Amino acid sequence: MHPESKPLGEFDLIQRFFKTGAEAMVQGNHNTIALGIGDDCALLKPIVGEEIAITTDMLVEGRHFFVGADPEKMAHKALAVNLSDLAAMGAKPLGFTLSIALPSANSAWLESFSKGLFGIAKQYSCPLIGGDTTAGPLTLSITALGSIPSGKAICRSGAKVGDDIWVSGTVGDARLALAALRHEITLSTEHLLQVERRMHQPTPRLDLGIQLRNVASAAIDVSDGLLGDLKHILNQSKVDAEIYIKKLPKSATLQKQNLGIQNQFAACGGDDYEICFTSSKVQRDVIHQLSINLNLPLTFIGQITEKKNVDPTIKLIDENGVPLSGTEAAPLLKSFDHFAI
Amino acid sequence: MHPESKPLGEFDLIQRFFKTGAEAMVQGNHNTIALGIGDDCALLKPIVGEEIAITTDMLVEGRHFFVGADPEKMAHKALAVNLSDLAAMGAKPLGFTLSIALPSANSAWLESFSKGLFGIAKQYSCPLIGGDTTAGPLTLSITALGSIPSGKAICRSGAKVGDDIWVSGTVGDARLALAALRHEITLSTEHLLQVERRMHQPTPRLDLGIQLRNVASAAIDVSDGLLGDLKHILNQSKVDAEIYIKKLPKSATLQKQNLGIQNQFAACGGDDYEICFTSSKVQRDVIHQLSINLNLPLTFIGQITEKKNVDPTIKLIDENGVPLSGTEAAPLLKSFDHFAI
Numbered sequence: 001m002h003p004e005s006k007p008l009g010e011f012d013l014i015q016r017f018f019k020t021g022a023e024a025m026v027q028g029n030h031n032t033i034a035l036g037i038g039d040d041c042a043l044l045k046p047i048v049g050e051e052i053a054i055t056t057d058m059l060v061e062g063r064h065f066f067v068g069a070d071p072e073k074m075a076h077k078a079l080a081v082n083l084s085d086l087a088a089m090g091a092k093p094l095g096f097t098l099s100i101a102l103p104s105a106n107s108a109w110l111e112s113f114s115k116g117l118f119g120i121a122k123q124y125s126c127p128l129i130g131g132d133t134t135a136g137p138l139t140l141s142i143t144a145l146g147s148i149p150s151g152k153a154i155c156r157s158g159a160k161v162g163d164d165i166w167v168s169g170t171v172g173d174a175r176l177a178l179a180a181l182r183h184e185i186t187l188s189t190e191h192l193l194q195v196e197r198r199m200h201q202p203t204p205r206l207d208l209g210i211q212l213r214n215v216a217s218a219a220i221d222v223s224d225g226l227l228g229d230l231k232h233i234l235n236q237s238k239v240d241a242e243i244y245i246k247k248l249p250k251s252a253t254l255q256k257q258n259l260g261i262q263n264q265f266a267a268c269g270g271d272d273y274e275i276c277f278t279s280s281k282v283q284r285d286v287i288h289q290l291s292i293n294l295n296l297p298l299t300f301i302g303q304i305t306e307k308k309n310v311d312p313t314i315k316l317i318d319e320n321g322v323p324l325s326g327t328e329a330a331p332l333l334k335s336f337d338h339f340a341i
Numbered sequence: 342m343h344p345e346s347k348p349l350g351e352f353d354l355i356q357r358f359f360k361t362g363a364e365a366m367v368q369g370n371h372n373t374i375a376l377g378i379g380d381d382c383a384l385l386k387p388i389v390g391e392e393i394a395i396t397t398d399m400l401v402e403g404r405h406f407f408v409g410a411d412p413e414k415m416a417h418k419a420l421a422v423n424l425s426d427l428a429a430m431g432a433k434p435l436g437f438t439l440s441i442a443l444p445s446a447n448s449a450w451l452e453s454f455s456k457g458l459f460g461i462a463k464q465y466s467c468p469l470i471g472g473d474t475t476a477g478p479l480t481l482s483i484t485a486l487g488s489i490p491s492g493k494a495i496c497r498s499g500a501k502v503g504d505d506i507w508v509s510g511t512v513g514d515a516r517l518a519l520a521a522l523r524h525e526i527t528l529s530t531e532h533l534l535q536v537e538r539r540m541h542q543p544t545p546r547l548d549l550g551i552q553l554r555n556v557a558s559a560a561i562d563v564s565d566g567l568l569g570d571l572k573h574i575l576n577q578s579k580v581d582a583e584i585y586i587k588k589l590p591k592s593a594t595l596q597k598q599n600l601g602i603q604n605q606f607a608a609c610g611g612d613d614y615e616i617c618f619t620s621s622k623v624q625r626d627v628i629h630q631l632s633i634n635l636n637l638p639l640t641f642i643g644q645i646t647e648k649k650n651v652d653p654t655i656k657l658i659d660e661n662g663v664p665l666s667g668t669e670a671a672p673l674l675k676s677f678d679h680f681a682i
Contacts, residue, residue: 034392034491034494035494035496038497038577039430039496039497039498039577040396040426040427040429040430040497040560040561040562041394041395041396041426041427041429041430041432041487041494042394042395042396043392043393043394043395043430043489043494044392044393044395045392045491046387046391046392046393048389050387051375051384051385051386051387052384052385052387052393052486053382053383053384054382054383054384054385054438054470054471054484054486055381055382055383055438055471056438056439056440056471056472056473056482056484057440057473058440058441058442058473058475058477058480058482059475060442060475060476060477060478060480061477062477063475063476063477064475085381085382086381086382088381088382089380089381089382089384091382097395097396097397097484098397099397099398099399099482100399101399101401101480129395130395130396130397131397132397132398132399132482134399134400134401134404134405135401135404136399136401136402136403136404136478136480137401137477137478137480139399139401139442139477139478139480139482141397141399141440141473141480141482143395143397143438143484145393145395146382148384150375150386153375153376153382153384155376155380156379156380156381157380219381220381221381236379236380
């Protein structure tokens with residue numbers, strides 16, 4: 001029997017597609033990893049004076065990625081969204097665990113998945129240290145661990161009245177890709193490829209997060225939509241915000257769409273994995289310099305204001321400095337909800 | 342509209358069924374948890390001189406629990422199997438993250454699930470520190486973190502030739518429950534309740550694990566079946582084993598079955614979550630005392646022997662000290678595999 005045509009057992013599967021790659025990476029990280037994949041637990045050696053940041057995200061076929069999606073990209077995204085949470089906190093990756101439910105153990109699928117997984121894991125020096133595989137509807141659950149000097153984590157609760165609000169990169173492209181893939185909007189092949197890359201292979205802003213440790217007062221990564229995610233900062237910091245809707249940074253591709261679409265996608269489109277952060281006005285020069293050093297746009301998009309109501313309020317200001325009317329603003333202020341009907 | 346009949350949003354759901362309970366537990370653990378649920382990451386404060394143990398397990402409806410299973414028991418089991426991995430390593434729980442995919446957000450289901458989850462979390466002082474909720478086929482993924490003095494973790498790789506092999510509690514009851522629920526075996530209501538409890542609400546042997554730090558040379562928790570799990574120790578320790586099949590500790594309920602069933606279920610039944618460990622013969626008195634102190638049977642079941650072949654070999658010895666024949670032994674040496682056909 002040709003080995004490829006044999007059904008793969010769970011332990012063969014782990015050994016072949018995950019363990020070898022994981023062990024190779026752990027070799028280079030003995031200062032922080034005492035034991036990697038293959039025992040009841042992995043063992044991390046904490047860095048003296050640092051805390052451990054932990055985040056977890058689950059991706060489900062048909063919801064977070066299309067049925068039949070490219071496994072290499074899927075793996076990239078599953079780890080990227082977790083690394084993005086570490087970035088938003090200012091943490092440096094230590095390692096991650098992966099639990100995966102698979103309808104069947106298919107070698108070609110797993111080889112591609114493994115390639116994507118170790119590709120991004122190596123890029124951001126985040127070794128696979130543990131996991132679980134089971135049969136079931138295709139579901140990925142990753143938990144990422146990071147390290148951060150004690151007391152230096154950038155929490156959602158630190159925004160102060162008068163702080164500036166910033167966002168990294170551009171927002172709305174992943175939402176534009178989704179609209180194109182759903183045939184709601186037509187894009188040229190070149191533009192579709194650009195925005196699809198943003199959707200499928202987001203870039204976790206880890207270098208930015210680390211640099212923001214002493215600069216930002218609060219931060220969050222944009223996963224569910226910029227305004228919806230900003231609301232979490234407002235909620236936890238007990239403040240409100242004004243957002244200058246025209247200032248939202250958009251790619252050249254998104255700027256080719258009509259203004260309604262531009263605003264909607266930039267303000268509410270999920271899956272961007274940029275960092276939205278707040279900081280004192282005295283940090284403006286530092287942030288401009290940081291943008292140059294990282295070769296990453298950092299855009300001033302609004303201000304933190306005093307809390308007025310029980311629920312956090314975002315006031316949207318148009319290109320002439322005039323607040324948007326209720327009917328214009330309402331659709332932009334609706335955040336994404338996995339269980340909304 | 343009655344609040345119960347409103348569709349629950351993701352954030353309401355997290356707040357109502359997870360966040361409040363999690364926050365209450367984190368309050369009592371400020372020495373190890375700097376930040377709990379509700380930010381991009383949780384933050385753990387490592388204990389000086391200790392390492393962080395990490396384990397993850399995924400449970401899928403229809404595979405790890407029956408469709409329509411009691412959510413309270415399901416939650417208990419999902420955390421228990423992870424705590425069992427911490428126990429097998431000798432780690433003390435610090436906290437856990439939960440990712441859950443749910444077909445719909447049903448208040449009654451979530452209330453019951455939450456009750457089971459916080460019930461066991463409190464019992465073992467392991468607070469919920471982070472998570473993710475999404476719509477999807479019912480899937481639970483938990484990552485548990487524990488703390489263990491540096492260098493004291495009990496790994497699978499430490500068994501030595503001549504070491505005794507031990508197992509805690511009794512083995513085979515969870516498999517007996519499965520057979521009864523599948524109508525392959527008939528049990529009285531009383532006996533069914535007893536063994537179902539072992540299947541649905543396993544007891545993680547955390548106190549035992551901590552006590553074994555300086556006693557055991559290797560350990561593993563019995564999740565896939567005693568002999569199959571022992572093979573992982575043999576593999577990583579590069580040794581073989583002899584198991585005295587009659588010595589396997591069985592409950593009074595299992596002992597009412599015929600001897601073939603008894604041996605099969607005790608040797609190969611999964612889901613027991615007892616600890617199988619090895620230790621030097623000089624530790625026998627210590628282990629007997631430990632059994633008394635913990636009020637938990639610890640049974641000597643075999644010995645570690647010298648490695649003979651490439652694959653680890655378990656020799657099964659019958660009640661008269663005679664090796665079982667190949668045809669008797671073969672079905673007992675087959676381990677569980679999630680992807681086997």
